[in-house]
Amino acid sequence: MLVTTKGLLVKAQKEHYAVPAFNIHNLETFRVVVETASALNSPVIIAGTPGTIEYSGEDYLIAIAKEAAAKHNNIPIAMHLDHFEDVERLKHCIDVGFTSAMIDASRMSFDDNIKVTREVVEYAHLSGTVVEAELGMLGGREENVVVDEKDAMYTNPDAAKEFVERTGIDSLAVAIGTAHGLYKGEPKLDFERLKEIREKVDVPLVLHGASDVPENLVKRAIELGICKVNIATDLKIPFSDAVKEYFKEHPDANDPRNYMTPGKEAMKEIVIKKIKMCGSEGRA
Numbered sequence: 001m002l003v004t005t006k007g008l009l010v011k012a013q014k015e016h017y018a019v020p021a022f023n024i025h026n027l028e029t030f031r032v033v034v035e036t037a038s039a040l041n042s043p044v045i046i047a048g049t050p051g052t053i054e055y056s057g058e059d060y061l062i063a064i065a066k067e068a069a070a071k072h073n074n075i076p077i078a079m080h081l082d083h084f085e086d087v088e089r090l091k092h093c094i095d096v097g098f099t100s101a102m103i104d105a106s107r108m109s110f111d112d113n114i115k116v117t118r119e120v121v122e123y124a125h126l127s128g129t130v131v132e133a134e135l136g137m138l139g140g141r142e143e144n145v146v147v148d149e150k151d152a153m154y155t156n157p158d159a160a161k162e163f164v165e166r167t168g169i170d171s172l173a174v175a176i177g178t179a180h181g182l183y184k185g186e187p188k189l190d191f192e193r194l195k196e197i198r199e200k201v202d203v204p205l206v207l208h209g210a211s212d213v214p215e216n217l218v219k220r221a222i223e224l225g226i227c228k229v230n231i232a233t234d235l236k237i238p239f240s241d242a243v244k245e246y247f248k249e250h251p252d253a254n255d256p257r258n259y260m261t262p263g264k265e266a267m268k269e270i271v272i273k274k275i276k277m278c279g280s281e282g283r284a
């Protein structure tokens, strides 16, 4: 079933688990995520950044999603646009059939972030598409969005309340100490801040940059109100490492069906781990 993230996240919020959002890049990674989620009876969010949409094609991805939803009708699947900054591009992808959209205007001023986000909300809600936005700023790199650690900015709980009220968003991405990509040391998550945001804001909260964060910290964040957990880097690395390893052992390999397979298998293990970490197994 192809659904929006709204019902998925509201249920997760009520029942205190999180729905994993996995960034995919192509048919292979798409299938690993959906087939694994289906085997574990877990709701799942398929996420694509602007670069992925450009690479795979929005219409191809939606066609794959429809097929996946029909084949795996034991689980709800949401198609999510991740970290879009270009409003027109975002609107186009909504028209094509994505069910959930993140507008990332977090690099703008508070008022401009509200203005741009509000515009997307008004457009998306016409077709029942739901909207995630970010307040505060995560460090690290997610494609073209590069934020130096010193410029990263935590989400202010009072501002978060005002932001949600004025934009009408369906879920809020918070900056509480995670970053995109790998960490230099152990990340420090500001749980007090998360608690305060949870008290002031009633929409589902989203944790970006959840790769390479110790499991106990992600679980604690879920206990405190996170209900969507974004994973990209932790899938890309094992996939690529397994393919590299395959080429090391088979330097003459040239059949994608052979060299992609170990990548898919390595990725599957991580998808299982993350679903279990989120507590979404059996929640479809």
Ligand code: 13P
Pocket (backbone or CB within 6 Å): 023, 082, 083, 142, 179, 180, 181, 182, 207, 208, 209, 210, 211, 212, 230, 231, 232, 233, 234
């Ligand atoms: P990671 O780099 O931690 O996987 O971040 C994923 C993410 O937040 C995508 O929006």
